[in-house]
Amino acid sequence: MTDTLQRKPVSQVANSDCFTEESLSKLKEIMYEMRAEAGNHLFWEGDAADKLYFLKRGQVKITKASDEGKSFILYVYNTGDLFGQVDPFQNSVHSFNAEVTENSIIGVIQQKDLEVLLWQHGDLAVEFMKWMGLMHRMTQTKFRDLMMFGKPGALCSTLIRLCNTYGKNHGSEIVITKKLTNSELADMIGATRESVNRMLGDLKRANIIAMENNYIVVKDLPYLRDICQCENCPVDMCRI
Template identity: 25%
Template sequence: MKKGKIECNPDNCFLTKNCLKEWLPSVLQHKKTFKVKKGETIFKEGDQVTGVFFVNAGNVKIHKRWDADKELIVRFAKEGSILGHRGLGDVAVYPVSATALENGIVCYIDMEFFEATLKVNSDFTYKLLRFFAEELRESEKKMRNLAHMPVKGRVAEALITLKNQFGLTNSGFLNIDLSRQDLASFAGATYETVFRVINELVHDKLVALSGKSISIANYDNLLKLTVQGA
């Protein structure tokens, strides 16, 4: 990551939006801001925890090793999101990795200052607790889907989740630049299987393609795949 004189937008930060305004000078004094390039690792699974990151610009994938040559994308983070919080606790290693999906900006604060922030800023701590609860709910849902939902339903669920999180472009396509391999890792399937399923969804007129971009052509019927597990 490249450190330097980088301006970041405090309105795009989970920390600065939720901490006391009296605490902001301390945040500005302690935070470090980095430019990240597409494909660059922000932190790696198994690395020792040193601090917490906040996405100021760009999109990031959070992923775990699945086996020797596969990964499972746990979630995606966009501007305003927190990264590295899973490193909190007695086992001081990151249980996941974070990789930039595009060029962006991340801010970093060390763990000592982050823990001080939690003690001083009750509203920030409350918002973080709610975020943890929602993330746990989504993780449990994802594990249940991996165990019980057919792959077509998981791909449909992944596409709907991406639409809800990132929205659509002016042309109606999912507003995130995502490779088919990353989509497969998010759905918990192989690249070949997702390629086949996407073609089936196109044939059924549930989604449409333009190069690498995907649009949802029939939201209601795509949603039915996640409910029925068809």
């Protein structure tokens, strides 16, 4: 295995797959394009929530900050994903922060333009409801893993989601082609870096995972599924 692995294309399921090509084309017609550099924020918690964002290229992570300053990574969005918070209430504000982690090209949809489009096209409105339902289910399953199975279960669930999002088969093993620090994994499950170090060490000693060239290699996926009592959710839901 070499470092060229990171540059190979990874098959990902975008949440915009909820829409037909025709509906997605309608959404793209009302977008305006913006470019954002890594390190910038699209919005902060408390900003007005009156836009949706379509990631044409790049990566954005959605985070929540605690009163103690701890950051929790709720989502990581990749090319083809639609995200944002549009509520049917006036003066709605964002509950999370959106940080650009790679130089990105983003299509922005204004809420007022979206509302007109949904009024005009009932089939698009139905697909939009399916997308909203998918996003809610993704959030529910993540919090379920955190609350019901503790930090080890949340870590195993996160590794499964990483396999579905960035995994490539390598014989009987799955290589997670995105390099992540233990601090980033800790932020994904609301744990400390030290506890993630210890849990990963336990998984390595049990021959469940391995590290090769700083990539996580999952050697025993069924074990991870047993720990978090995997419900075999669809891949479009079980993603990071």
